[in-house]
Amino acid sequence: MKNDFEHPVAVLGLPLDCLSTDAAVEALERLVLSGGTHQVPTVNLDIWLNSQNDPHLHRIIAGCSLVLADGMPLVWASGLLGCSLPERVTGVDLVPKLAALSARKGYGIFLLGGRQGVAERAARMLERDNPGVRIVGTYAPPEEDLIRMDHSEILNRIHAAKPDILLVAFGNPKQEKWIWMHLKRLGVPVSMGVGGSFDILVGDVRRAPQWIQRCGFEWAMRCVQEPARLAPRYLRDFVGLARRLPLALLAAWSQRPYLGQSTVTSISTPGAIHVYVHGKLGSEVAPALQEAVSAGIGNGLVTVVHLQAVKQITTSGLGVLMSLRRQLLECGLSLQLAGLNLRQRFLLHAWCAQPLFDDWYPVSAQGRSLALETEAAASIGMTAEQDAASTQTRSRG
8 A cells, every 4th residue: 555664754744655646546445445534635835834834734634544745846855855755646636536436436426615617517527537437416615714614504515415535625724624624524434635626627727748747847837827826836835845855854864874673662551651662763663663552542541652762763753653643643642752852853843743742741740650650661661772782782793
């Protein structure tokens, strides 16, 4: 599903899934069949910058079931940070592929948003190109802000149609916030924000040729078509990237590669499960971290990840933490970090991830019992670190 990585990778503060377009369609179908309700954003550079300036939007996107990179600058940044995404996955490419999936499997699709009449035209086009597709409804509500929208009317239409996939074209950040507001009440297995995809599908906005898309300059053709609207936005986006990317690269390149053994140990206390990572926080420790978090979830415990023995943090390792954080939040629990040194705090800040994680502090008011738990946890961590060091020494001869 995710190439070489089971978990997303952290790119400038967002957990982006390592998926090709075809793999993303397979992942979306698994979400449809998995039960529950899932939110999926397609993140371009503008959405990323909006999330950096809006902590609420940042947390919404970081908590989504799947986060897809709809922007070549994010793909390029992932490669520079040491964990390259396979390709750009755009909403406008996913919509026809989801229609083809619907024609094969019978999943119902609802098109919500866009300008008046555009969703209906997009539905007719998808039905023409994909015989048997189930477009169960379309609706373009009047353009209002989130407060003034007639939410009841929209929800009633969706409930009557009972779609499996809801495609929302309100534009960012409105569509992400609207889906988040109503995710549980919608009852739709997969709700995905697709921005201006409907306009492109029906031909109201021309798309760049394939060779321009592959080069990563589709934005330039969009800017030529709508200079008054898009030129200021693109300028703002690239200035935002230019301000943040150099610091992120400096933080990544300043870390010394850790080539030794990496281990994970854990100990449960009445209020939390304490997880100690030793060596490198990367994709190789993901299974052990997942096992510890799953045990904590099963017992209703918050997870405290101790990083004092971590020598290197990779984008895939931080992506693992983001994925585990999302799992805990879905269960009403939290993931907290402990033992952060100044270098690690700088890394989290430079990688735009610090707002997503809270520090863990022992509460002295809990008395001697907590002190004993903390001492026991520290003892376990120290023993594991010594064992890892001993193993590393033996392996070096």
